Amino acid sequence: MIKTDILIIGAGPTGLFAVFEAGLLKLKCHLIDALPQPGGQCSEIYPKKPIYDIPGFPEVLAGDLVTNLMEQIKPFEPGFTLGERAQTIDKQEDGSFIVTTNKGTKHHAPVVVIAGGLGSFEPRKPPIANITDFEDKGVAYIIREPEDYRDKKVVIAGGGDSALDWAIYLADVASEVSLVHRRNDFRGALDSVEKVEELSKIGKINLITNAEVTDLKGEEELDSVVITHKDSAREKEIKETDYFIPLFGLSPKLGPIADWGLEIEKNAIKVDNAYDYQTNIPGVYAIGDVNTYPGKLKLILCGFHEAAIMCQSAYQRIFPDKKYVMKYTTVSGVSGFDGSKKEAKKEVVKSIN
Ligand SMILES: Cc1cc2nc3c(=O)[nH]c(=O)nc-3n(C[C@H](O)[C@H](O)[C@H](O)COP(=O)(O)OP(=O)(O)OC[C@H]3O[C@@H](n4cnc5c(N)ncnc54)[C@H](O)[C@@H]3O)c2cc1C
Numbered sequence: 001m002i003k004t005d006i007l008i009i010g011a012g013p014t015g016l017f018a019v020f021e022a023g024l025l026k027l028k029c030h031l032i033d034a035l036p037q038p039g040g041q042c043s044e045i046y047p048k049k050p051i052y053d054i055p056g057f058p059e060v061l062a063g064d065l066v067t068n069l070m071e072q073i074k075p076f077e078p079g080f081t082l083g084e085r086a087q088t089i090d091k092q093e094d095g096s097f098i099v100t101t102n103k104g105t106k107h108h109a110p111v112v113v114i115a116g117g118l119g120s121f122e123p124r125k126p127p128i129a130n131i132t133d134f135e136d137k138g139v140a141y142i143i144r145e146p147e148d149y150r151d152k153k154v155v156i157a158g159g160g161d162s163a164l165d166w167a168i169y170l171a172d173v174a175s176e177v178s179l180v181h182r183r184n185d186f187r188g189a190l191d192s193v194e195k196v197e198e199l200s201k202i203g204k205i206n207l208i209t210n211a212e213v214t215d216l217k218g219e220e221e222l223d224s225v226v227i228t229h230k231d232s233a234r235e236k237e238i239k240e241t242d243y244f245i246p247l248f249g250l251s252p253k254l255g256p257i258a259d260w261g262l263e264i265e266k267n268a269i270k271v272d273n274a275y276d277y278q279t280n281i282p283g284v285y286a287i288g289d290v291n292t293y294p295g296k297l298k299l300i301l302c303g304f305h306e307a308a309i310m311c312q313s314a315y316q317r318i319f320p321d322k323k324y325v326m327k328y329t330t331v332s333g334v335s336g337f338d339g340s341k342k343e344a345k346k347e348v349v350k351s352i353n
Contacts, residue, residue: 002079004030006314007099007109009086009257012040014288014303015115016069021311023076024332025324030079030107032086032099034120036144039066041117041289042300044250055301065300075334081105085120087256095283102256110283111314114262114269115303117289118252126157126246130216138222139244151175152242155225157213159183163247164192171204178206178238180213180227208236216244254290268292276313277306283317285310 006022008015011033019029037043039062042051047063054060060068084101089112091097096110123141125131131139143149143166154174156167159181165188167179179196186193200207208227214235215226224239254267262279263270269286271277273293277285287310288303296302315324 001098002030002081002105002107004028004079004107004109005318006030006111006113006311007032007097007107008113008115009033009099010040010115010117010288010290011035011038011080011082012115012117012288012303013042013065013069013300014117014307015040015113016066016073017304018113018115018287018307018311019073019076019078020069021308022314023073024329024334025311025315027311027315027318028078029076030081030109032081032084032101032105032107034083034085036083038070038080038082039063042066044121051300053299053301081107085255086116089260089284091281097283110318112284113310113314114257114279114284114286114290115288115307116254116257116286119254119257119267119290120252121250122253122255123246124248124251126213126248128213128216131246134216134218134222134244137220138218138242139216139246141246142250143245143247146170146173149174149243153238153240154178154243154245155180155213155238155241156245156247157181158247159186159188160247160249161188161192162249164188164196166245166247167205168192168195168199171199176206177204178208180208180211182210182212182230184209211236213244213246260284262286265292268296277310278313285314 005027006029008018008029008031011031015031022029035044042062043066049062050059051062052059084103084105086099087102088100089097097112099107149170150173152174153176154170155178156163157180167177170177196205199205211227211229213225214228216222217224222244224237225241225244227236258264269279269291271279271286271291271293277287279286287306289298
């Protein structure tokens with residue numbers, strides 16, 4: 001059982017900054033995220049895009065913002081459960097909560113903060129009856145480590161940028177790459193389409209269009225992929241296939257959180273924005289893109305603000321008898337749990353006094 005003061009579901013920018021705000025109050029945080037890396041939408045969807053509306057940064061790449069947030073929270077040593085989805089929540093007699101993930105990891109905390117953004121990103125799966133039998137046994141929906149495919153026989157399906165770009169990349173890594181797309185035209189960028197066609201001409205990509213993967217075969221692991229041509233209904237089997245990678249995009253879903261008894265409006269969690277971003281379940285807060293209230297803006301800076309307010313309320317909930325006096329970080333510095341302290345600059349303190 002992982003124990004912490006504040007359990008944060010979602011390691012997007014909002015969840016990460018909440019660790020910092022909680023750390024200033026000496027509250028320890030643990031984060032759960034369904035993705036294998038922190039950063040939420042910034043890391044998963046647009047790491048190389050510049051953001052222009054983070055206060056104090058005229059321009060910052062989304063990926064760099066996440067790197068900076070991770071650096072900023074380092075002194076507070078947050079724990080991470082990555083690659084697991086928060087599945088169930090159970091209220092204990094003392095008012096605390098146990099949150100269990102889809103892989104069975106249990107987390108215990110007096111306060112739960114949902115910073116789940118648009119929800120957990122789930123891969124769109126093709127309608128192949130037995131596909132789940134081969135998940136992690138040859139079927140992958142996300143390419144995390146391209147080197148895993150070195151000298152392997154790979155079949156990719158999809159017609160967007162992701163399928164095209166990975167087919168191009170893996171053409172130099174895998175022993176054989178087939179790209180299967182159900183139409184003759186691709187949705188991806190024109191230069192990627194041209195590159196795939198060039199690689200197909202020189203035999204580095206086996207391009208199969210107007211066709212779909214309709215069946216997977218294998219005993220313990222994936223062994224062959226059956227492809228059906230749409231017009232002729234002719235079947236072709238690619239034998240001794242190591243990996244089948246359907247890249248049809250990721251769709252965000254509020255998922256299991258929708259069944260936790262929270263008040264939901266238009267796929268978002270209703271919160272009390274007049275006070276502390278608490279939900280209808282006392283002790284459960286919702287901050288960032290996942291919440292809704294009159295005038296809500298789904299912006300990173302709004303998530304940061306909500307995180308700061310939430311932490312003050314969470315502190316009072318955890319320590320009802322203690323009074324917290326807010327201090328500027330210029331005065332208090334940033335004191336980590338290991339005792340390391342970034343000293344406040346004396347001149348700044350003087351100028352405030
Ligand atoms: C292309 C694009 C450009 C954008 N540009 C800007 C911009 O310029 N400025 C700006 O302010 N905003 C921008 N945004 C919006 C911004 O990215 C979001 O407001 C921000 O990411 C919200 O942060 P968050 O932490 O609340 O949620 P998210 O970033 O969505 O993170 C939520 C995390 O929670 C996880 N999660 C959800 N449910 C569960 C569960 N049950 N178990 C485990 N994990 C779970 C998800 O996997 C995800 O990692 C842009 C968005 C996009 C898509």
